[in-house]
Every structure is written in C-alpha cells, then in structure tokens.
Amino acid sequence: MSRVKRGNVARKRRNKILRLAKGFRGSNGSLFRTANQRVMKALCNAYRDRKRRKRDFRRLWIARINAASRLNGISYSKFMGSLKKEEIRINRKMLAQLAVADPGTFKKVVTEVQS
Numbered sequence: 001m002s003r004v005k006r007g008n009v010a011r012k013r014r015n016k017i018l019r020l021a022k023g024f025r026g027s028n029g030s031l032f033r034t035a036n037q038r039v040m041k042a043l044c045n046a047y048r049d050r051k052r053r054k055r056d057f058r059r060l061w062i063a064r065i066n067a068a069s070r071l072n073g074i075s076y077s078k079f080m081g082s083l084k085k086e087e088i089r090i091n092r093k094m095l096a097q098l099a100v101a102d103p104g105t106f107k108k109v110v111t112e113v114q115s
Helices: 006-018 033-073 076-083 090-099 104-112
Strands: none
Touching: 006 033, 033 076, 033 090, 033 104, 076 104, 090 104
8 A cells, every 4th residue: 555645735734724823922823733722712702703793783782772762751662662563664773873873863763653
C-alpha cells in the first residue's frame, strides 16, 4: 500500500482556522490548537447572538413604545390591544422609531387609537 502525504490538506485546514482567528489576542490568534478552540467558541457565540439580537431589539422597541405611550396617558398593553382592535398594522420597530424621532406623529396614532 502506498504512503499518503497529507501536506496540502493539513496545511490548508490549519490556515483556514488561523485566518478565522486573525486579530485574536496572544497565542489565540497564532497557535493552531488554541486558535482552533477560540474559533469554535467564537462561532458558537456568533450563532447564539444572532438569535439573541432579535430578542434584544424587540425588548428595546417595547420599552420605547411603553415610555412614549405612558407620556400620552395610556399603558403599553392597552395601546397595543387597541391597535389590534382598530386593525392598525404598524410593527413595533416602526412604532419605536416614531416614538423617538417624531413624537407628534406618535401622539396622533395614540389619539386615533383612543377615539
């Protein structure tokens, strides 16, 4: 049986990991073994945090809408319930943007819902 030399394959595999670890501090970015561990951890964190970002933004939007609606004399839950009842379909992201950037328009939406 002939001997198999894995030079190219092994080097490419290692270089791929080291490229992903570029910019990591100390040996985490230069030594293959530690870089491999750090890259695996970083990819796990990136996957998890892509999901978490959606949750975090939704929480932020809800907090902003709640604050703005309370300034206009209605609680968040009553405001959202009234929006659904009136069939006004504006998502939370847009409502939060209105609340921050254009409070006058947000006030109009609140008065439309309350009437």
